[in-house]
Amino acid sequence: MAYHTAVYLALFLPLALLAYQLAPKKVRWCVLLAAGYSFFWLISKGLVAYLLGTTLFTHYVGIWLGWMKLRCRTEAEQAPKEDQAEIRKQYKRKEKWILAGGILALAGVLAWLKYYNFFAKNLNALMEISGSTALLPAKDLLLPIGISFYTLQAIGYMADVYWEKVPSEKNLGKLALFLGFFPQIMEGPISMYAQTADVLWEGNSLKGENLSKGSVRILWGLFKKMIIADRLYVLVRAVFDYYENYNGIVIAAAAVAYTVQLYMEFSGCMDIVIGSGRMFGVTLPENFNQPFASRNAAEFWRRWHMTLGVWFKTYVFYPVSVSSAVKKWNKFGRKHLGKYLTKLGVSAIALFPVWLLNGLWHGPQWNYIFYGMYYFVILLGGVALEPVRSKVLKLWHADEHALYWRIPQILKTWVIIFAGELFFRANGLRAGLRMFESMFREFTPQKLWDGTFLGFGLDGADYLAIGTGCLVVACVGMIKERKLLGEEGLQTLRTPVRWALYYGLILSVIIFGAYGVGYQQVDLIYANF
Amino acid sequence: MQIFKNILFILILVILLTGISGWMESAAKDEDLVQGRNKSISRIRREPDQTIDVLILGDSLSYSSIAPLILWKDHGITSYVCGQPGQKIQETYYLLKTALEKQSPRLLILETNVLFRGQGRLDGLEQSVAEAGNYHFPIFRFHDIWKPLLMEKLYKGENYKGFEIRDGIQSYKEEDYMKESMQKKEMGENVEGYMERIVEMCREKNVEILLLSTPSPQNYNYRKHNTLAEYAQKQNLSYMNMNMAVKEIGIDWKTDSLDKGDHLNLSGACKVTAYLGEYLDKSEWKLPDHRGDAALSAWEKEAEEFEKKVAEKLKVMRGK
Amino acid sequence: MDTLMKILNEIDDSINWEKEKAVIDDRLLDSFGVITLVSELEDAFGIEIEASEMAAENFNSAEAMCQMILRLKEK
Numbered sequence: 001m002a003y004h005t006a007v008y009l010a011l012f013l014p015l016a017l018l019a020y021q022l023a024p025k026k027v028r029w030c031v032l033l034a035a036g037y038s039f040f041w042l043i044s045k046g047l048v049a050y051l052l053g054t055t056l057f058t059h060y061v062g063i064w065l066g067w068m069k070l071r072c073r074t075e076a077e078q079a080p081k082e083d084q085a086e087i088r089k090q091y092k093r094k095e096k097w098i099l100a101g102g103i104l105a106l107a108g109v110l111a112w113l114k115y116y117n118f119f120a121k122n123l124n125a126l127m128e129i130s131g132s133t134a135l136l137p138a139k140d141l142l143l144p145i146g147i148s149f150y151t152l153q154a155i156g157y158m159a160d161v162y163w164e165k166v167p168s169e170k171n172l173g174k175l176a177l178f179l180g181f182f183p184q185i186m187e188g189p190i191s192m193y194a195q196t197a198d199v200l201w202e203g204n205s206l207k208g209e210n211l212s213k214g215s216v217r218i219l220w221g222l223f224k225k226m227i228i229a230d231r232l233y234v235l236v237r238a239v240f241d242y243y244e245n246y247n248g249i250v251i252a253a254a255a256v257a258y259t260v261q262l263y264m265e266f267s268g269c270m271d272i273v274i275g276s277g278r279m280f281g282v283t284l285p286e287n288f289n290q291p292f293a294s295r296n297a298a299e300f301w302r303r304w305h306m307t308l309g310v311w312f313k314t315y316v317f318y319p320v321s322v323s324s325a326v327k328k329w330n331k332f333g334r335k336h337l338g339k340y341l342t343k344l345g346v347s348a349i350a351l352f353p354v355w356l357l358n359g360l361w362h363g364p365q366w367n368y369i370f371y372g373m374y375y376f377v378i379l380l381g382g383v384a385l386e387p388v389r390s391k392v393l394k395l396w397h398a399d400e401h402a403l404y405w406r407i408p409q410i411l412k413t414w415v416i417i418f419a420g421e422l423f424f425r426a427n428g429l430r431a432g433l434r435m436f437e438s439m440f441r442e443f444t445p446q447k448l449w450d451g452t453f454l455g456f457g458l459d460g461a462d463y464l465a466i467g468t469g470c471l472v473v474a475c476v477g478m479i480k481e482r483k484l485l486g487e488e489g490l491q492t493l494r495t496p497v498r499w500a501l502y503y504g505l506i507l508s509v510i511i512f513g514a515y516g517v518g519y520q521q522v523d524l525i526y527a528n529f
Numbered sequence: 530m531q532i533f534k535n536i537l538f539i540l541i542l543v544i545l546l547t548g549i550s551g552w553m554e555s556a557a558k559d560e561d562l563v564q565g566r567n568k569s570i571s572r573i574r575r576e577p578d579q580t581i582d583v584l585i586l587g588d589s590l591s592y593s594s595i596a597p598l599i600l601w602k603d604h605g606i607t608s609y610v611c612g613q614p615g616q617k618i619q620e621t622y623y624l625l626k627t628a629l630e631k632q633s634p635r636l637l638i639l640e641t642n643v644l645f646r647g648q649g650r651l652d653g654l655e656q657s658v659a660e661a662g663n664y665h666f667p668i669f670r671f672h673d674i675w676k677p678l679l680m681e682k683l684y685k686g687e688n689y690k691g692f693e694i695r696d697g698i699q700s701y702k703e704e705d706y707m708k709e710s711m712q713k714k715e716m717g718e719n720v721e722g723y724m725e726r727i728v729e730m731c732r733e734k735n736v737e738i739l740l741l742s743t744p745s746p747q748n749y750n751y752r753k754h755n756t757l758a759e760y761a762q763k764q765n766l767s768y769m770n771m772n773m774a775v776k777e778i779g780i781d782w783k784t785d786s787l788d789k790g791d792h793l794n795l796s797g798a799c800k801v802t803a804y805l806g807e808y809l810d811k812s813e814w815k816l817p818d819h820r821g822d823a824a825l826s827a828w829e830k831e832a833e834e835f836e837k838k839v840a841e842k843l844k845v846m847r848g849k
Numbered sequence: 850m851d852t853l854m855k856i857l858n859e860i861d862d863s864i865n866w867e868k869e870k871a872v873i874d875d876r877l878l879d880s881f882g883v884i885t886l887v888s889e890l891e892d893a894f895g896i897e898i899e900a901s902e903m904a905a906e907n908f909n910s911a912e913a914m915c916q917m918i919l920r921l922k923e924k
Contacts, residue, residue: 001651006658042651163901208531298879313880318903321884330888346888347881383881461676499538503545510546511672516663517565518673 001042002186002524003272004225009218012039013276016182020280021206028203029177032280036180040145043186047144054106055176058154059169061102065161066168068095099162103155110151113141118364146185148361148529152311153179157193159315166193174201183276187269187526189287189307192314196282204281214279216490219505220476221271224264226513228469230522231462232261238456240425240435247438249447255422255439260470262421263291266305266526285310290477295409297378297416308361312354321350340387347383351376362529366429374420465512546666553671561683562674566613566620570670572688573611573628580825581632582816583608583809584736585691586625587640588616593792594743595638597690598835599802601828604810605818608638610691616643618723619653619660625727626664634736636814637727641742641757641768642749644724647717657719689835694795696842701782701790706746707754707772714752716760728764737814742770743801744780746790769808771801778804784847795839796846850915856889857911866911873905883908890914896921 001007016035023031040048072091076084120136157178160166169175178197239246239254246254267288277284285307294300301309320326326349333342359372392398398405419436426432447453454460479485490498515521557563560571573581583606585591591612600606609632611624621643628634648656663670677683687694731738740761742749749772761768771778778800782790785797793801809816819825857866864877872878878886886908887898896918907917 001655005655006662007651007655010658010662011654165901165904208535212535302876314903317880319900321880322887322898322900322903327888327891334888343881343885346884350884459676459680459682461680461682464679495534499541502538503542506542507545507549510668511549511675513672516670516673517563517567 001039002527003183003269003276004222004524005521012182013279017206017211017279020203023203025203025205029173029201032182032200033173033177033180036177036182036185039182040180040185044142044145047142050109050144050147051150051180052176054109054150054154055172055179057105058102058157058179059172059175061098061158062161062168062175063170064098065095065158066170068098069164069168095162099158102158106151106154110147113143113147115360115364116141145527146187149184149186149188149190150179152190152308153192156190156311156315160193166197169193169197177201181277181282183273184284187266187273187524189270189273189285190311191285191307195285199282206279207281210281211279214275214277216502216505217275217278218272219275219502219509221268221273221275222509222513223469223505224268224271224473226509226515228466228473229261229264229268230514230519231458231466232257232264233520233522234457234462235453236261236425240427240431243426243431243435243438247441248443249445250452251422251435251439252418252443253448253453255418255425255435258425259418259421262425262525263288263304264469264473265522265524269524269526290481292414292417293410293477293481294413295406296382296413297375298382300413300417301375301379308358312358316354316357317350320353321346326350344380344384348380351379355379362424367423367426367432370429370432371420371424374423378416462514465514469512546668550666550668553674554667556674556678557667557671560688561685562677563671564673564684566616567670568684568686568688569611569613569624569691570627572691573609573624574631576609576632577824578631579633581607581609581628581634582819583636583638584625584628584632584634585610585612585638585640586616586621586643587612587638587741588642588646589614589792590642590743590745590748591616591640592691592693593695593787593794594640594798594801595805596692596798596802596835596839598692598828598832599799599839600806600809601820602832602836603803604806604816605820606806606809606816607819607825607828608690612640612691615646617646617648617656617660618643618717618720619656622723622727623660623664625730629730629734629736633734635816636737636739636809637731638739638741639727641740641753642745644716644720644757644760645714645748645753646720647715648719650718653719689831692798694838694842695787695792695798696795696846697787698784698794698796698846699786699789700784701746701786703782704746706749706790707751710751711755712752713756713759714750716756724764728766738766740766740768741805742768742772744771744775744778744793744797746772746782748791771804774804794846795842799839799843850911852893853890853911853915853918856886856893857914860886860889870910872910873908878908890918894918894922 001012003009012035016031019035020028020031037048037051040051068091072088075091076087079087117138120138123136157166157169157175161168169178174197177200178191178193181196181200184191236254236258239250240258243251270287274284274286287306289303289306291300291304294303326346329345329349330342333345337345355372355376356369357372358375359369362368362371393400400406422435423429423432426435453463458466485492490501493501554574557567557571558575560568560575563571583597583600585595585597585608587610589612592610595608595610597606597608597610600608609628611628613620613624616624621639625637647653659669728738730736740757742754742757749770754770754773757768757770760766780793780797780800785793785800787794787797819828854866857864860882861878864872866872869877873883883903887903890896891898898917898921902917902921907913
């Protein structure tokens with residue numbers, strides 16, 4: 001029951017809203033929790049035990065950490081002043097072990113389910129090369145839906161308790177709801193405890209404004225997914241699955257098409273998710289912020305899958321960068337290597353785990369790991385070249401906000417994104433490398449208009465729908481980016497205009513959506529991660 | 530105030546949807562503008578009102594096995610196949626509902642393979658919601674009509690009252706696939722509920738029901754037979770299993786199978802239809818002979834053309 | 850405060866440190882800048898800035914940084 005299906009939109013969501021509103025305020029959280037667990041059950045059946053287990057475990061670790069903190073405080077207060085620091089230090093060490101144990105356990109389950117077969121396969125391949133027989137048998141491991149997402153939320157919560165950003169949660173139900181709010185289960189956004197736990201718990205009544213704004217947001221998501229992404233899916237699959245038959249411009253176009261497909265799909269799904277949350281009065285964190293307006297790869301990652309980026313920054317990048325090892329390097333570096341190299345070194349040490357984990361998080365495939373390393377190299381390159389860039393700007397007296405500087409920057413970033421997504425989508429790293437290499441063979445632009453592209457299952461009308469759809473999305477993006485409508489957005493428009501827009505949106509989804517006879521229903525891409 | 534505004538908004542939306550639905554539905558009567566399984570809907574809606582006496586529903590087995598124009602030629606029975614590849618029970622139900630708007634058939638023949646096409650609970654629910662939407666707001670079903678209208682591209686297809694001429698031959702290596710057994714194969718999930726609604730709808734409109742299993746070694750066995758026979762008895766429906774009468778029908782698996790015992794080809798269909806015609810003739814339902822009926826002269830012409838085509842094809846197929 | 854200002858201006862003199870209230874939120878200083886800043890502050894004030902302090906509200910303005918430094922010094 002993905003978020004774009006009729007069952008979710010026409011049955012599950014309305015029923016959940018109705019039950020929520022009818023329930024007394026005090027038990028509304030139960031309705032949400034029940035909805036979350038039934039949602040999970042409908043998709044993953046008994047694997048819901050994993051979610052439950054994670055929740056119980058996280059709750060326990062949180063309480064343990066909270067209790068240690070309390071004991072530390074009382075003991076330190078009673079102790080003589082000179083001993084206080086020592087007591088705190090001891091407790092800190094214990095808490096650190098608890099947190100480490102908690103993270104290891106959760107990450108371990110995720111790693112076991114997701115990477116065991118990958119690990120076994122590669123190890124066996126190695127063994128075979130060295131002449132011995134296969135060591136580890138492949139296992140049939142079923143992945144619970146959304147495990148990659150709720151595991152990150154659970155780890156984030158434990159770290160937040162450890163850092164005293166949030167108090168440990170006594171109420172198991174509240175924590176369970178934070179980890180199991182049904183719109184977020186499949187694809188995120190990954191929220192922090194402080195962002196959503198309280199408002200989910202409050203059980204505020206539904207409001208007309210939230211309902212209508214939420215619906216519009218959902219429709220907008222459907223527009224992106226059904227009109228654009230589900231059409232491009234046909235073309236993308238035709239080329240990526242038979243990549244040996246193509247080269248040059250066809251591969252390049254497919255890489256662009258996939259990037260657009262992924263954006264429309266993922267951000268469209270996020271619109272549905274955030275819109276659903278909005279209907280309950282819950283503001284979920286945004287996951288996209290006009291990523292194609294980015295001027296460099298670093299900015300792109302602050303605008304694309306933002307909650308994952310923020311999570312890695314908060315729970316991996318900063319902790320690594322202020323760890324004692326890095327601090328030692330810092331001291332050493334500044335003495336012997338100078339500022340530039342020290343900064344570069346720190347950046348490399350802090351960035352590497354982030355991007356290795358980012359690649360691994362997407363799944364057990366070498367091309368995802370390559371994808372992570374690709375961005376590691378590019379981002380590190382960005383840091384390394386920073387002084388050169390400033391010098392060039394100064395030398396030419398260039399204005400870095402001027403269009404002549406910005407547009408080439410944006411286009412350069414597009415090329416980086418497209419190439420990255422080529423590897424991301426390719427059927428394995430070897431296929432990705434071959435596709436990349438074949439892009440530079442027989443680069444004949446006339447293939448774009450000589451009818452080659454009509455052979456991939458899309459006709460002229462489909463391309464027209466895709467093109468027009470993208471244009472609309474681009475215009476809306478531009479309006480948002482430049483804040484042309486102000487904070488209130490569509491509310492500033494007069495009612496007839498606004499309504500006309502709504503009707504237009506509804507009808508274009510219904511009429512131009514790629515569903516029904518002649519189309520396939522396309523599963524959500526990120527639900528597999 | 531806000532409440533009125535909301536109601537007004539929804540009212541206008543419903544008017545828009547119904548309006549466009551109506552327009553699309555009438556445009557979709559041109560079957561060249563719709564594709565695939567939607568053609569069945571367009572076609573049955575295009576038949577003149579109250580002319581069809583036997584309505585045939587089912588999956589690909591139905592339109593591969595029963596040729597209405599043969600029933601016409603030999604018995605003067607007007608029938609129509611509303612079959613769709615892999616038809617789901619929800620589609621069967623709403624297709625019947627659509628057909629009964631303009632037709633009052635005396636008999637519904639339901640190819641029983643549909644009853645075993647179960648869906649998971651979630652898929653079934655999704656399908657139910659989707660088909661209900663398609664039925665009540667045809668804009669959902671025919672939304673894609675903008676494409677042929679805009680691009681002036683037509684989806685051409687032959688139509689012989691819903692029957693499809695399939696002239697390939699891939700023999701089925703004969704085996705006794707109807708070995709007697711006591712076991713039963715369960716019907717698909719969701720199916721019984723929809724069957725109840727179908728039976729009820731037919732009772733209301735005085736339509737008799739014949740459950741029919743056409744010859745298909747790949748799709749039928751004795752376990753399914755047991756289930757169907759029991760179900761028919763319980764619901765007081767007629768049931769005919771042609772797989773039990775393959776010899777009488779005269780099926781020759783060397784020449785009559787399209788794809789190794791899955792579907793019948795034209796040669797097999799001719800035999801099955803002839804057998805069915807005899808059966809209907811002798812049946813209690815007393816289906817009228819419309820041959821010579823001036824209002825149905827179009828049938829005469831179509832049947833002649835069809836006969837010519839079939840004769841040619843059969844010569845090639847059986848000559849092998 | 851003076852030491853802090855000196856460090857801040859060394860890192861980036863294009864920012865108006867005295868007035869700016871959203872150094873992090875408006876991305877005037879990127880994450881690599883923050884790391885550099887942290888190590889400078891630790892050296893200059895003899896404090897230890899842990900991961901738990903790595904939050905935007907501690908670095909958004911010179912004032913906030915000053916408060917954080919005083920708090921950490923007490924520890």
